[in-house]
Amino acid sequence: MRIGAFLKQSLIDWEGRVSAVIFTKGCNFRCGYCHNPYLVLPELLRQTQDIEEHEVLDFLDRRKNWLDGVVISGGEPTLHEDLIPFIQKIKALGLPVKLDTNGSHPEVLEQLIGGKWIDAVAMDIKSALSLSCYRKVNRTMTDSLLERILESVRLVKDSGIEYQFRTTVIPQVQTPEEIQALKKEFLGTHYILQEFRDGDILEKHLQETLPIN
Secondary structure (H helix, E strand, O other), X not given: OOEEEEEEEEOOOOOOOOEEEEEEOOOOOOEOOOOOHHHOOHXXXXXXXXXXXXXXXXXXXXXXXXXXXXXXXXXOHHHOOOHHHXXXXXXXOOOOEEEEEXXXXXXXXXXXXXXXXXXXXXXXXXXXXXXXXXXOOEOOOOHHHHHHHHHHHHHHHOOOOEEEEEEEEOOOOOOHXXXXXXXXXXXXXXXEEEEOOOOOOHHHOOOOOOXXX
């Protein structure tokens, strides 16, 4: 598992829980507002050393009685082939796991949910669920990728586990009509709107548009 950052304690990443947060390296999206560019762009990934998996697991083992759970975020965690074995190691410590995802790998979500390896999931909904709307936020968007996201939405809704859909409202990107369409689309689900936070965002570093494979 390629780990780019590790937050030992958070009160905001899993509502109602004290959690540790693991940030994986690499992402297949290129969202200009992303505030984790050093976990996304290859040229920035190379500037930081990976955190060893055993260091994270050792800390979790020592602190498992003081934590309510572990959040795995990114980047995009579902890109990693060893995600499920890594989560299994965390679950073996007796800690619940929440996954943050962009929904681009529904087959991984299906395995995690079906195997009961995750206890909660938060899925980022970038914009209204159309290709043209999503492309305004994520430069790597395609028809096939949108279909995968729609499948992930269905899986999460039917999962039976704790979940949250969330959209970051970006000034001058999503229109009020698109936000209203999202509210209607996710009516009756756990859906929230987040305020955009400016700062060291990906747009300021973006030099290329190809996803990480």
